[in-house]
Amino acid sequence: MASTTKPKRIRDADATQKRILSAARKEFAKNGLGGARVDVIAERAKANKRMIYHYFDSKESLFQRVLEDAYLDIRTAEQKLELDHLAPPEALKALVTFTWNYYLKNPEFLTLVNSENLHKARHLKRSTVLKDVSRRFVGMVGDLLKRGEEAGDFRKGIDPVQLNITIAAISYYYLTNRFTGSILFERDFMDQGKLDERLEFNIETVMRMVCV
Structure with missing residues (x-):
């Protein structure tokens, strides 16, 4: 029994x-x-x-667990892209596209990150599970850049952390400021056509930064 x-x-x-x-x-x-x-x-x-x-244990501990799960979810999804099977330029385009689409489909992730930044990342500082997955992600991007260098596609010496920050930022800012931006720039940021234009712009921006 x-x-x-x-x-x-x-x-x-x-x-x-x-x-x-x-x-x-x-x-x-x-x-x-x-x-x-x-x-x-x-x-x-x-x-x-x-x-x-x-x-x-506490509301703080619950928030930390929710935050950890949110980061683990995106890092796990990034690993599933299997970028090493793609030519470097196509792999980089796939990463930029993934980041944009993930943010669009998971708006809660953006607001959770905003909230943790208001608390100066005190919960992430206590986390023991995120450093390893973040290092693996940086390593994945670093390997992609190295392959691109060796193939003659990418410039030498690009910092994978800086590149990741840029890829995240150009999507993150657009979406977290979509309400104010729609008023100030007199366009509907969430119109499907404008979203498609933004993704194309993001890809072009990153590729111009990285490619030879």
Whole structure:
């Protein structure tokens, strides 16, 4: 009897934690760490506050876990691009396109990053799981640049960290400032045609920076 009960309890616990994390991601993305309410998270997760604190200790710890999962998700998706199977120019275009599309499809990621920056990255500083995945990503971009150099496609000496910052920034700024930008520049930033134009501009910008 115990052998069948224990796996079921484990499955139930895993399912509960997933519901809590999903609800917490939405609440933190909408209201930030300070404005997020644990009782709202509990209600959306069909759990109770005691259960949340049992699994995650505190609201701060829950926010850290949500943030870690958000970064792990994008880093894992980047690794699945398998850029080493593409010619360097095509691989770089694929990375720029992926970043743009990921931000478009996951607006909660952008707001979570904004929130953590308001807290001066104190939760990321405590994280033990993100440094390795970030190093792997930098290594992946570094390998791509090296292949491009050897093939005569890319300039020498490009810093993979600087390149990643630029790729992220040209997508991030456009999307996080889409409301004010639409007013100031008198164009609908989220019109599909404008989104397509922006992606083309992002790709051209990066390729002009990197290519020989």
